[in-house]
Amino acid sequence: MGWVEAERSKVSMTVMNFTFTNDVVRDETIQPWRLWRAKPDKIRTQFQVGTETVTAVITDRQWWSWTLSGGLRTNGGDPSSNHGHGPGDVLVETPMLISSLTLQAVERTTFLSRSAYRVTAQPARLDPGAPELVLHGLGVGADRYELLVDAEVGVLLRAQAELGGEAFRVVEVDEFGFNETSPDEHLFTPESLALVDH
Numbered sequence: 001m002g003w004v005e006a007e008r009s010k011v012s013m014t015v016m017n018f019t020f021t022n023d024v025v026r027d028e029t030i031q032p033w034r035l036w037r038a039k040p041d042k043i044r045t046q047f048q049v050g051t052e053t054v055t056a057v058i059t060d061r062q063w064w065s066w067t068l069s070g071g072l073r074t075n076g077g078d079p080s081s082n083h084g085h086g087p088g089d090v091l092v093e094t095p096m097l098i099s100s101l102t103l104q105a106v107e108r109t110t111f112l113s114r115s116a117y118r119v120t121a122q123p124a125r126l127d128p129g130a131p132e133l134v135l136h137g138l139g140v141g142a143d144r145y146e147l148l149v150d151a152e153v154g155v156l157l158r159a160q161a162e163l164g165g166e167a168f169r170v171v172e173v174d175e176f177g178f179n180e181t182s183p184d185e186h187l188f189t190p191e192s193l194a195l196v197d198h
Helices: 096-100 188-195
Strands: 008-021 024-039 040-047 053-061 062-067 070-073 103-113 114-123 143-149 156-163 166-178
Touching: 053 188, 062 188, 070 188, 096 103, 103 143
Parallel strands: none
Antiparallel strands: 008 024, 008 166, 024 040, 040 053, 053 062, 062 070, 103 114, 114 143, 143 156, 156 166
């Protein structure tokens, strides 16, 4: 069972990036991200690009996106134009990771009061021409990953990318829900973007 199997799902998470100078954390960047999904093909996402918040609604092949500087945009249903879901998409699209990682150890744990598996992994040796896009969300260039995988639904609850024993990217769920009824019946409509509080 995967994240997309739920009738209605939501996740709120934080992406932390660390920059090191002489083994000291010089900078920590935090990016909030929120995602709602409803079967069969509805998505709402909210994430930061630079200093701006992007809010998008995606239904089947059509998307609408709103930013303060750009206003409302849409692809008008053009299937050749798609919209990203934000920096935490790797958390809910876990099947993509299987061919990109070599799993090393698995143990049971809990996270956010949920049963989980702690998995350590290394980047798999891919063909020289293979894209690194899958590992981009986890942290490209890591020599080790520590992952917490929800035992019930298989989504990542936390991913830590490390290089030489130092974490440089952490993607962590703050809040999530499965099969919940949204109090906002217009959550997945383009009209709701006009009500976004920026």
